[in-house]
Amino acid sequence: MQRRISILGSTGSIGRQALEVIEASADEFSVVALAACSNVELLAEQAWRHRPKLAVVADGSRLAALQEKLKGSGVETAAQEGLEGAACLPEADVVVAAISGAAGLLPVIAAVRAGKVIALANKEALVAAGELVTREAEKSGARLIPVDSEHSAIFQCLQGHSGESVRRLVLTASGGALRDWPVEELCGASPEQALAHPNWRMGPKVTIDSATLMNKGLEIIEARWLFGIDVDRIEVVIHRQSIVHAMVQFLDGCILAQMSSPDMRLPIQYALGYPRRVERMWGELDLSSALTLIFEPPDETRYPCLALAREAARMMGTAPTTLNAANEQAVELFLKGKIAFTDIARLVEVALGRHRVVRDPALEDIQRADEEARIAVAEEVKSWIHS
Secondary structure, three states: OOEEEEEEOOOOHHHHHHHHHHHHOOOOEEEEEEEEOOOHHHHHHHHHHHOOOEEEEOOHHHHHHHHHHOOOOOOEEEOOOHHHHHHHOOOOOEEEEOOOHHHHHHHHHHHHHOOOEEEEOOHHHHHHHHHHHHHHHHHHOOEEEEOOHHHHHHHHHOOOOOHHHEEEEEEEEOOOOOOOOOHHHHHHOOHHHHOOOOOOOOOHHHHHHHHHOHHHHHHHHHHHHHHOOOHHHEEEEEOOOOOEEEEEEEOOOOEEEEEOOOOOHHHHHHHHHOOOOOOOOOOOOOOOOOOOOOOEOOOOOOOHHHHHHHHHHHHOOOHHHHHHHHHHHHHHHHHOOOOOOOHHHHHHHHHHHHOOOOOOOOHHHHHHHHHHHHHHHHHHHHHHHHO
């Protein structure tokens, strides 16, 4: 029987690759809902191709354009309010949560409360609201299946093992586009240079996070909630080849590692098909050729965001919310050419320094912390300009 899929963020990098996976295994999967932020042209093209029940554009000003493009298709349309509908659609067996950033939080919570199986690509949902999301999942019986390559790797390595048998988790990092730049020259890196990732095909925000290593910091927090492992037992190593995606060391010292080519369609396919593996390979590794695997400790003078993320992870409460929101705001400013690459970490540190942590936060506390962090970043940048 086909699994019916709802994709939140269908026009982004993960969403497009999820549709590639679905098309390649049309006997396994079908699409029942598509949702995007504002890219009506691509969303309409996807809807005509897959004929879902529902197509949602979060930007309400683009709804009329979507309705016009889908006239005669039989596809229902909706704006912002339809995001929760797409997340909770009764027909959906799996919800792909791929809306980037804090914007994806509310749809994830809606899917969790509806008890869905969620293929989670939006790491910010667990970073900003891990306590809330996991608490709601326990109530509803929702299942979170990670799509991030590193968390998918850990998830696969843990199959058949309990959390009590784990000594540590090891997340691997490519080091990003600027990994070989002299540290003193990083301040001069342009958005185009920071976006030139050597291994992965990803969206702009996560690609910049890879260059700052904030992505690993966020992944530490996400792993804490996904696997129930204390943050001090979650390590990061630089692995330039991006072949080993994560490792799990058990109490007896044995290490299990998950290896595959750096292709996001593999973890996406695993999440959509879990617990069964779909017989469709993407980017098969050639083990008959010479294969060198190198692991190095990260240099925190090059990657100060990693230490900031660990600090927020230990503080918990609304501290990770602040970290995430400040980073989103700073990355956006960098991509627009308004701040230097090294200012990203500076702004996150400022926002964390101003924040008063709320323990066991409710949704309102999380939303307030998110807003205050963005304001703190804007005010700090404004003070730089005036000084």
